[in-house]
Amino acid sequence: MRVGLAILAMIAAMAAMGTFLWPGLFFRSPLFLLLFILLFAQMTFCGLHNLRRLRSPDPRSCALFLIHAGVLLILIGAGVNARSGLTATMPLQPGEEGDAAAALELPGGEPLWLRLDSFDITFYDDGSPSQYYARLTARTAGETRQAEISVNHPLSLSGVKIYQQSFGYLFWIWEEGGEPQARRLGERIPLTGAALELYHYIPAFDEETAADTGRLRPDDPRLVYLVREDGGGEVYMGLAAPGEKIEAEGKTLLFERVDMYTVLRLKTDPGLTPAACGAIMLMAGACLGYAAARTRFFKQ
């Protein structure tokens, strides 16, 4: 038990340090992983020991077994996920179809196509978002089905879970006389000896203070653009509302409207079932352990 407790103490100390020192890298470091492998070995030994005690079961022994076996299953689930779990993100604009199987690099060649039928944000009265809805048509080898996903309500299909993760804006802006084109923030449109960069989007602009209200509801949208001269020359900034024309460096651009695209998170996690069982056992074991301790406390 001493070894197990020492490993737990080291994990706690390193995890605490890890939140301050390069957290992105720290928790994937070989040393940190090694501690979990050692903990796994120790918990296996401990679980077997507790199993032997269950021959004459009492609430405390059951609790100990549930807690230790629960932690073991969580570690197994995390290990399986690290080895075989797949994740990908998929940006989709309305009407666009994406190959989820290819994005995830799913083995076995099972097709899974996702088409975004619509994407909407609903708002509270104060202009902050209340929910994000993506309506999808999902196509697999045997069926086509429509579904709506939102934050906290993912879709599970053919072993793949699909989450509403984030979203972005599409700006329909093109040169007068040219083809309508949707562009994203950061894109540059070539002009004569310069380029117009789509720099920032303000969904709710306040005319009086000439500032961003910070609200997400598109009450009075503005596109902030930069015109940069080629070769690192002068830069100037402008604002444009949908429906306005932008005159810059001898060219006229039409800024028609702003649409939104969604960003879906796709994942497969074969380790989720053991991890979920482990979490249930751990919670049940902790509660049972408390009940057993409480009974003893009041008996004494």
Next chain:
Amino acid sequence: MALVFANLGAFYGAFLLYAGAAAAFLLRRSAGALLLARGGFILNIAAVAARAARAGALPLANSYEFILLFALAAVFLFLLLLGRGQDPAVGGVLFSLVALLFLVVFLFLRPQITAVQPLPPALRSLWLIAHVLAAVLAYGSFLFAAALAAIRLRRSAEKEDAAFARRLYHIVFLGFAALSVSIGLGAVWAEQAWGSYWTWDPKETWALVTWIIYALYLHLSRRRAWTERTACLAVCIGFIVVLFTFFGVNFLLPGLHSYA
């Protein structure tokens, strides 16, 4: 508007009564202290109720709302166990800590007392209620255990008391069970909302650190070499980590729990 004033009045009233109870307990005026403590408890409930009426839901979304419930849980446990051999001196430490929590709200989180923000989409889940209520019970138990341990440390010259050790173990186990449930339910919720049940987010990581510290206490407290003084020190250190998990992480280490 009436609810805003009710919330404000109940918060400041509870603050003053808790601070008064702390002072009275420290001055060994137990009868008066208990009266103030019970009054503070009722006003604390009123502050939660007024907040719930304003928000239209249980108030669980930000630091101010969490502190209201955190204090309520700790005071509830104190009052519940008072008749069962509870040393009133513990109240001096417990109500000082509770008053300090309210002081933190007053000094650093005052805008949250009056402002009620609608829930962001990720928080619109039934899992929020179970996850946060379990955390509140865990934190309240750990605060109560720390108050018990601190008083015992002050009287370290006294001989070891088996009944005290069992009481401390029992309270810490309550917190540990509640923290296990909170972390477990939080993981289920994170899987639904963010697509990952564990991301090494600072709040998650420090909750795990807290869980490990109390797990170590529960393992070691059954050893012969483990003295009452060591147990009390471990419980006090555990509570410092609990405070860091709540305040330190919120203020210093932004992450997915930044709204908390």
